[in-house]
Amino acid sequence: MTEALPFDVTSVDDVAANRDEVVSAVQSHAGTIARELAILQGGDYGQETFKTRRGKWTLKYEAGALQYLRFKGKSGGETYVVSTKQPPEPKPLATAMQDYPAFVEAYNDHVEGLDGVLDDVPTEFPDVTTTETIVADRDRLVETIREVSNTIAGELNRFDGEYGTFAQRVGGTRWELKWDGPQVSYLRVGGEGGIYLLSQYEPPSAPDVRELAAEFPAFVEAYNDYVEELEVDLQQISLGDVA
Structure with missing residues (x-):
């Protein structure tokens, strides 16, 4: 009979559950941004990068749905906060999430910067000569x-x-x-x-x-x-x- 080793193994269940909860919340929130970008850019496929003081965020969407959200810090390294592959490590996720509000602000600034950009575009055009x-x-x-x-x-x-x-x-x-x-x-x-x-x-x-x-x-x-x-x-x- 094999005796159990006298070492306790700490469960990661709580950490993983917290990680998954954060990723799910970000996926839902950033998914709204992805849909808005798809409407703004006039296509179902695309990506956009937003710079913040700590780094830059790249959001990619396909068919109007979020494919990934990647954070790359100025100090190096990148974290896929949301992806179609595997979830991020908890510590890099925590670091990225400290900058997530700045990412959302950068997106809002991007959209607000386009407000009124079409105001002076004429909607009356010359007559088209018939063939x-x-x-x-x-x-x-x-x-x-x-x-x-x-x-x-x-x-x-x-x-x-x-x-x-x-x-x-x-x-x-x-x-x-x-x-x-x-x-x-x-x-x-x-x-x-x-x-x-x-x-x-x-x-x-x-x-x-x-x-x-x-x-x-x-x-x-x-x-x-x-x-x-x-x-x-x-x-x-x-x-x-x-x-």
């Missing part, structure tokens, strides 16, 4: 280009297959028309990564239309030249010698 006319002109030009391109697509479909691409250089820039049946799929200017003057998705921007629409007739002429050259080539083929 309605520009968009209407853009859509009209694009629709005309689409109609002509559909005609080209129909011709290409008739003599060159159900689908494919037709490309020509206009002023040194590559223009490419893709057709699927008698309809144009896209008209792209500038090769891969270029500007889609026509597509199945969104319309081009008005500046792009302004820049490229003037070159579109040259693309149509390039297509016409291609057809005429093809016609001449085919006419030169003779089947007279075929047995």
